[in-house]
Amino acid sequence: MTTQSAPRLKGKRNRLDKPELLAPAGNLEKLKFAVHYGADAVYIGGQKYGLRSNADNFSFEEMKEGVEFAARYGAKVFVATNIYAHNEDIDGLETYLQELERAGIAAIIAADPIIIETAQRVAPKLEVHLSTQQSTLNWQAVKFWKDEGLPRVVLAREASLEEIAEIKAHVDIEIEAFIHGAMCSSFSGRCVLSNHFTDRDSNRGGCCQSCRWKYDIYEDDLQMVGMDADQFTMGSKDLCMLEHIPDLIEVGVDSFKIEGRMKSLHYVATVVNAYRQAIDSYMADPEHYELKQVWLDDIRKAANRPLNTGFFYDTPGAEDHIYQPEDKAAPYDFAGVVLSYDEAAGTAVIQQRNHFKPGQEIEFFGPHGTFFKQTVGDLADTDGNALDAARHPLQHIVMRVNAPVKPMDMMRKRIR
Known part of the structure; x- marks a missing residue:
């Protein structure tokens, strides 16, 4: 930066x-x-x-x-x-x-x-x-x-x-x-590349993000420059x-x-x-x-x-x-949203947004001071059935958390 x-x-x-x-x-x-x-x-x-x-x-x-x-x-x-x-x-x-x-x-x-x-x-x-x-x-x-x-x-x-x-x-x-x-x-x-390439009007809501596409480079004689070179964006x-x-x-x-x-x-x-x-x-x-x-x-x-x-x-x-293809991999990925917290049990109900499983490093954060890391432990559905992973979109998952959380706090998992 x-x-x-x-x-x-x-x-x-x-x-x-x-x-x-x-x-x-x-x-x-x-x-x-x-x-x-x-x-x-x-x-x-x-x-x-x-x-x-x-x-x-x-x-x-x-x-x-x-x-x-x-x-x-x-x-x-x-x-x-x-x-x-x-x-x-x-x-x-x-x-x-x-x-x-x-x-x-x-x-x-x-x-x-x-x-x-x-x-x-x-x-x-x-x-x-x-x-x-x-x-x-x-x-x-x-x-x-x-x-x-x-x-x-x-x-x-x-x-x-x-x-x-x-x-x-x-x-x-x-x-x-x-x-x-x-x-x-x-x-x-004020771009017309999208209009030219795809007939989608950028200034009427149709931008196709053509500046993010991958392109090859050619000389005036139409010979490609660097046949083994990476494609580039602009x-x-x-x-x-x-x-x-x-x-x-x-x-x-x-x-x-x-x-x-x-x-x-x-x-x-x-x-x-x-x-x-x-x-x-x-x-x-x-x-x-x-x-x-x-x-x-x-x-x-x-x-x-x-x-x-x-x-x-x-x-x-x-x-x-x-100019080179973008590395879009952020170190964390969105994993879930807190729906509720049981203080007595130390557990939270999480709405799954991306796959996660026991043993992964996760992080909770929220707008009112929530911020901590932990490792995912045992998982269960809301009926108490043990799960080996949170696999299904929007599934409600019960898991133990290492600190209090609030509804609308978020959970993200470390991916690299």
Whole structure:
């Protein structure tokens, strides 16, 4: 991971006294875990107008349930409506936005002016946040959108800390920035490779991740270069700003956005938990803040690509891209979710999410201090029948645990 440092960049903090931690939620379960593990807000996709058409997008009924769950934690739900619309996409837009408003959604994230204008006109209780798809990088563009009535701008991933400081100095508006997750090889996600290769429109929700494919290299005369060489990809390393929380807060970023609506439940919970602890620790005592190694270790347990700091400190170079096939093997794999704990017996009921068996090293973690390692001992089903392994998806497993656990704590197994 890149570990650059920079002089403290003092932006003009406006609107939010404490930065919001904004997490992705590809489905209702992920929404609940993201909020439970510390997200102040989550962003989701509905069944139209979003850029993740392959995600488990939300029905209006699921949105209502998600909003009600989030409200119990004081959290908000945003909906991505960030496609660039074609003529045929406009039919039904007004009704869709009004349904979002009725479901209790706090804001939409939009890029297309017609979606922005329509929301302001027909669903005035919905805040409109400008999507990163608008590639906003300068304070005058930010001011333009503020004058159009938008309370928040999601900056392009290409924005540096210095540029953010200048924006905050000139415009009294909330600034949201991606601080963790996948980066795009194209400018702010405006890619047409997917369209060209597969006829799937990246800017209408169909990106096929073609930058992550394996390619062969050819010279002009169509002779392959290095017949015995490995194939290569052209994807970028993932963004991680966990080591630079003070810089992000002091420059004035209002909302820390984690990428990953297509990511796993384990990934969402792990990343949110690490950033939640870091943000809270800094805000509690900025003068004595200290980055903890355990937070970085947790990130690496969920990361599936090498990490860097994106454009925040400098322009990424060749070393910030992935040219060889990716080694995606994190050292731990998601194994189960705690359903209940019997203090008297010292046992927990675990909902199986991946195969595990006696003798394996496992680790429990949760948002309220749960963290310990142990070796899996005897296993049984809920009828008391002994098991030689937890083989079946979502099976309820009874096992002894070495310390107290809580519902929604997670269990992961060491795989290397």
